[in-house]
Amino acid sequence: MPRASVWPRLRMLVPPPAPSPQTRIGLCGFRLFGGRGRRPPVATARSGGTLAELPGVCEVRAGMEKAAADTGSSTGGGGPAGLQTLEVEVAKLLPFLAPGARADLQEEAARHVLALTGSGPGRTLLASQEALLRALVDLAAAPAPAPARDAARALVNLAADPCLHEPLLVAEPGLPARLLGRALDPQWPWAEEAAAVLANLSREPAPCASLMEALTAAEPGESGLERLVRALCTPGYNARAPLHYLGPVLSNLSQRPAARAFLLDPDRCVIQRLLPLTQYPDSTVRRGGVVGTLRNCCFEHRHHEWLLGPKVDILPFLLLPLAGPEEFSEEEMERLPVDLQYLPPDKQREPDADIRKMLIEAIMLLTATAQGRQQVRDQGAYLILRELHSWEPESDVRVTCEKLIQVLIGDEPEHGMENLLEVQVPEDVECQLQRLDRQEQEQCQREQQEWELAPEPQAEGDAPT
């Protein structure tokens, strides 16, 4: 089945606290910010005074410290009473996050929340605070000078945890639509963070469906998916945000048949615009997202002929990242597709092993039908894969490569089994295959461990001159 993006859940690194004597690691794993250095006084109508002295924030901090200290034993895990106090304390942050609050207080509060999201229990704590979440979402979409960036990053961390998706969506049902609006806004400076939240959210089916709805409900006349693809494919769409995380968003969306139908529409030009991005040098995230999308699209075997044909010509784009600077003979060179001929001697293969694996899997999917197999063979895939196999350092990628080569050079399957995606596998065979898969994986892991544990070969001592 089409899979979600393989990317690990995104976690924004919590900004490290400035070294300060007051920092204390709470027993529930909180990292509390101590005074991070005095800020210059902000001229307001109220009495001036530095931030740390202002009553509100100080109280909250003190309260939290106290609650943390109260939770008792070093085995961690505060008692329910302790937790409740913490909740109460955290709720006190709410007024500081509200839209009308003072900007510097908002910023401080947002940073606190961000710090909390850095840890599991912190996130769970926030999950119960519906109003707080809503305020956070509002803040993330608020224009400058609000600390939208920190709020957005807090959301990224929250969305990284699948258990939190429900509370988030309950607190703010329009969350995917709002984030989408921000992510696709060419002027919004924190569009990348918005996209990152969406990428995390869309990994799970329910938020993904919600996002899909938001996309289709977008302004009439231009489909939301079209806008997404355009934002991804147009360099400089947003001058202040690179929008690499739209790649994984698209990849997650392509799990849904409606998204695939749009991407593979033969009357439009959508997937063709994504193909050159498999070579995008500046971001592994974007490349990975695009390759994931392509791989999911390759599940549609009814479109294989069109994909492999001249209108899309997907195969060279899948093979190019796998090809290296090898020299082939004139005869072999002529068999390769145009994009793979006469590659310069400094050609690099795709550095990320996961992406290489996804590329091979995509090609494997294209060989499901007999005709697809023939086309893949005719376009010289075997030559590229042969060279890849002898170069490949990762064992699981190598195994996948072997399997594909086997399909290409092996005999045609029997009559009735030409379309490998539609073959019904009998149960006992299925069990056997799964067992073999497991054995293979164990073998791979063992090899990996052996390689890691192998003692470093003794370096030869320098011969005395």
Place this chain on the structure above:
Amino acid sequence: MEPLELLEPDPIADLAREAFQEEFQGGCYSGRFHEDNWEEEFEKIPLFMKKAPSEIDPMKNPDLACLQSIIFDDERSPEEQAKMYKNEGNDYFKEKDYKKAVTSYTEGLKRKCADPDLNAVLHTNRAAAQYYMGNFRSALNDAMAARKRKPWHLKAIVRGALCHLELKNYTEAVNWCDDGLQIDAKEKILLEVRAKADKLKRTEQRDMRKAKLKEKKEQNENEALLQAIKARNVRLVFEPASEEEESASAGLCKLLDGLNLQNPYGAKPSMDDQGRLSWPVLFLYPEYAQSDFIAAFHEDSRFIDHLVEMFDELPPWDLERKYYADNLEVYFEDEEREELYQVPPKSTLRQVLQHPRCFVKDLTPSFLVCVESSVFSRRYFGARNVQ
């Protein structure tokens, strides 16, 4: 009611009527068509014209000239005039008379009417006419002008993309297609042009890579050749003779590159798999002012072997029939000291080239060949200093 009274026959009225009727029966009315050329005359009436004449002569076709002046009256507004010209141009376009169409559209644009849509259409249509005439650059300029007036005019974008494709600006073609597809994502022509342009661009990139690789390979070969020549300590001379020893290799490279142009025979030294060189060699026959060119004289082969093969049959210019391989003497010239050195026929080229006074000019060693003890040779060599 009284019954109708029958009219009494009125002889006077009758007579008048008959006379009136006779006028019609007898003569022809003026201005009627002539029987023999009524078709031509038919054609001259503007309403029945099948094809407008290319030039309207007010004398021959007064009616048409009249109509023309009504249409193109300067008193009408620029918009109306421009519209007229546009329609005229469209008509010419339909008849595939693209030159006239361009003229019409140009006239329409000259009116400088204020309607941007109309101007955009005029530009686009003129672009189309230019396109079909093969003037792709002019067509592109018109398409760009049309877009300036109306940025989302789809037909202008389509025409522009087609022009870029013809002009081989593949990247621009793809960009224009993408712009157009934003307006209508399913426009068939744009999809086609984009696919074509993309494919051609990739082919072009492949060709560039291929050429670059070939160039690199040639360079490497030249390098290797240079190394081999240097290793053999062969002395090279180029023109201009002022080349220094230090820059010899640079000069040689330039020479190797330019050799195909300089050397009328288009040959240069080559290296085989075992690293042995073969040189292009000139044999000059001063007696008869003839020459022979050997494209690849392997450095380990002997002069006598070549001579035997070459003079197996006597050359046509050998009037005295005396140029037999056994009789021949080979010399090379030391231009600097104006001395000649005799070459033992059984020596190999390599040995000769390593002679301290042997200089190779233009990478082509040349040797003088004469018959031993002939009258000519005695005369020729008598005057020279032979070593």
